[in-house]
Amino acid sequence: MYTIGIDIGSVTAKGALMSDGALVSSQVCFTGYNTAATARSIYEGLLEKEGLKETSIEGIVATGYGRNSVPFADRTVTEIMCHAAGAYHLNPAVRAVIDIGGQDSKAIVLSDGGRVANFVMNDKCAAGTGRFLEVMARALEVDLDQFGTLSLQADQPAKISNLCAVFAESEVVSLIAKGEKRENIIAGIHAAIGSRVMAMTGRLGMWGVTTLMMTGGVAKNTGVVKALEKVWGNPIHVSPHAQLTGAIGAARLARVAGSPE
Amino acid sequence: MSDIKLELDKRKTKLEKKMQNIMAGYYIDAKMARQNNKKVAWITSGGPVEPLLAMDVIAVYPENHGAMIGASKMGVDLCEKAEAMGYSSDLCSYARADIACCTVNGGPIGGLPEPDMLVCCNNICGSVMKWYEVQARHFKVPLFIYDTPVCHTDYTPEMKRYVEAQTREYFQFLEHETGRKMDIDRLKEIGKNSVEGAQLWQETLDTTMSRPSPMTAFDAFFHLALIVTLRGTPQTLEYYRELRDLMKERSQAGIGAVPKETYRLLWDNLPIWHRMKWLSDKFAEHGACLVADTYTSAWCGIKRELNRDDVIASAAEGYTYSYLNLGTDKMAELVLTMVDKYQVDGIVMHSNRSCRPYSFGQYDLQKIVEREKGIPSLMIEADMVDDRSFSESQVATRIEAFIEMLRQRKGA
Numbered sequence A: 001m002y003t004i005g006i007d008i009g010s011v012t013a014k015g016a017l018m019s020d021g022a023l024v025s026s027q028v029c030f031t032g033y034n035t036a037a038t039a040r041s042i043y044e045g046l047l048e049k050e051g052l053k054e055t056s057i058e059g060i061v062a063t064g065y066g067r068n069s070v071p072f073a074d075r076t077v078t079e080i081m082c083h084a085a086g087a088y089h090l091n092p093a094v095r096a097v098i099d100i101g102g103q104d105s106k107a108i109v110l111s112d113g114g115r116v117a118n119f120v121m122n123d124k125c126a127a128g129t130g131r132f133l134e135v136m137a138r139a140l141e142v143d144l145d146q147f148g149t150l151s152l153q154a155d156q157p158a159k160i161s162n163l164c165a166v167f168a169e170s171e172v173v174s175l176i177a178k179g180e181k182r183e184n185i186i187a188g189i190h191a192a193i194g195s196r197v198m199a200m201t202g203r204l205g206m207w208g209v210t211t212l213m214m215t216g217g218v219a220k221n222t223g224v225v226k227a228l229e230k231v232w233g234n235p236i237h238v239s240p241h242a243q244l245t246g247a248i249g250a251a252r253l254a255r256v257a258g259s260p261e
Numbered sequence B: 001m002s003d004i005k006l007e008l009d010k011r012k013t014k015l016e017k018k019m020q021n022i023m024a025g026y027y028i029d030a031k032m033a034r035q036n037n038k039k040v041a042w043i044t045s046g047g048p049v050e051p052l053l054a055m056d057v058i059a060v061y062p063e064n065h066g067a068m069i070g071a072s073k074m075g076v077d078l079c080e081k082a083e084a085m086g087y088s089s090d091l092c093s094y095a096r097a098d099i100a101c102c103t104v105n106g107g108p109i110g111g112l113p114e115p116d117m118l119v120c121c122n123n124i125c126g127s128v129m130k131w132y133e134v135q136a137r138h139f140k141v142p143l144f145i146y147d148t149p150v151c152h153t154d155y156t157p158e159m160k161r162y163v164e165a166q167t168r169e170y171f172q173f174l175e176h177e178t179g180r181k182m183d184i185d186r187l188k189e190i191g192k193n194s195v196e197g198a199q200l201w202q203e204t205l206d207t208t209m210s211r212p213s214p215m216t217a218f219d220a221f222f223h224l225a226l227i228v229t230l231r232g233t234p235q236t237l238e239y240y241r242e243l244r245d246l247m248k249e250r251s252q253a254g255i256g257a258v259p260k261e262t263y264r265l266l267w268d269n270l271p272i273w274h275r276m277k278w279l280s281d282k283f284a285e286h287g288a289c290l291v292a293d294t295y296t297s298a299w300c301g302i303k304r305e306l307n308r309d310d311v312i313a314s315a316a317e318g319y320t321y322s323y324l325n326l327g328t329d330k331m332a333e334l335v336l337t338m339v340d341k342y343q344v345d346g347i348v349m350h351s352n353r354s355c356r357p358y359s360f361g362q363y364d365l366q367k368i369v370e371r372e373k374g375i376p377s378l379m380i381e382a383d384m385v386d387d388r389s390f391s392e393s394q395v396a397t398r399i400e401a402f403i404e405m406l407r408q409r410k411g412a
């Protein structure tokens, strides 16, 4: 039985094709302006790659900010449910999930069966989101992909004390003016995100949680993961499929589409 | 069933119309006050209005006006005007909207009638004091500040002495402003009506204990207007009697406000006036009924048996021991009681950029309710009037995810 999950995020769109609970194929691209067209091309890309027809797909679930612009989906499910389901699929030991998305970040606590027990999302502010990293990368003229590796080369992480993305940016600019090493600034940015996100996570009362997974594209950034681990005090799991977690969860939930999960 | 429903729906619409007429009449009277040789006082929503009524002074509420500005989506424009005047965007949007409105006579009713005096009771927040000082300077009218200390743990004997002394001063202030003597018997009568009105309002809100609930918090936000602006008048009593009976009948007939009520939620904080319809539809769409809220129940005066004979003592205590004037632990107690009483599955907290006293303890409240009752809560960031602090897609995602979670929890 084939199912598809489509996750239209604010920055990237992801698609996952699964067969009997196993990931078969995936697609990632920029969301762009026309979300409906993006969703369609992901869908067709998945079918084409595996030589499948539309009729072989038994369920499609759309998630993410653009979830309502996927007309061919059977139903929509929010990112929270999909990240939880996806993380649980990738590692059933997971009891908490942190996802830093393009325009919001969330922390989810799972119950034993992988159901969502509770969740929090960041308040209305770019600090602690992927957008924050993007803005900082631009200010530092560094490719976002290199952010993680560079931050690991810091000798003395700079202190970024502002929570507001706009203020933090000017703080970064003045650090640059002072001649602070780029690596140190980046490490400081990651530390700021780490404490911000973990403070939000703390509101969930995750004290009993031992297995925490970071999902979403930002999980590829080792600097952020390390910064989170530092505050958390334990290793954080990151799957090679981190960016696809939402789409995988959606595809999992599509298995039982029609019936409530 | 459908005949009954039709009939009751018709009565509901009629009652809503009646409310609109009463409110329109009230504002017309207020605007004509000068011609009719009556004085107008502006007063805070939780302020002691009965003495004003006893003195034949027309009381108007800038906060109620603020709510109307919000509901008619005129808030952003006025808030921006206030900011251009130099007020911070962090100031309560009721205050911003009101201060700006006075300079242009804007808003849905062309501004409030000019005041002859201002009465500010800080049992709701500290912002109102500065706000009323600004207005006192603007209109060059006297201001009475009725200072109610926060009841962190209880209403203490020191508070009692302090507030009762002010109540006497308040009477003197009014006697001075109106040139009349306070008629204590009349005041008692009005006070009695106020208490009865609060009682009827409570009984109305309590009809939501039944499943399905005959009304939602959104209905309550609408019907609240009279208990805020015209409490203590016979007209208000009649209205709420009718409303209570109607809601009782609806609940007896098994008519729910939300089709297929599946989740029962409690709302915390002020309404988001500019998104009432959107939010109400959003929750209803998922079978979620907001069966109760901490905001409209603040006008019930539920907490205390007031001694009706000693007006000064009852007014002092009643006005000091009010929801927003309590410590977080006391607030939590009330919320926990409501969770049980209305059999609530979850709490929706409006983290209101404007209203510090209301939003300040919410993280604690959230933790307490989760710990004591195992009930989850959702935080929505917004502002009751200033639309610029609202993101529809973010809020939609949070609400949907919250409902999905409740569904999973119920299924689990």
Ligand code: SF4
Pocket (backbone or CB within 6 Å): B063, B092, B093, B094, B095, B124, B125, B126, B127, B128, B270, B324, B354, B355, B356, B357, B358
């Ligand atoms: S701060 Fe809150 S309590 Fe005070 S006037 Fe504004 S909304 Fe009302």
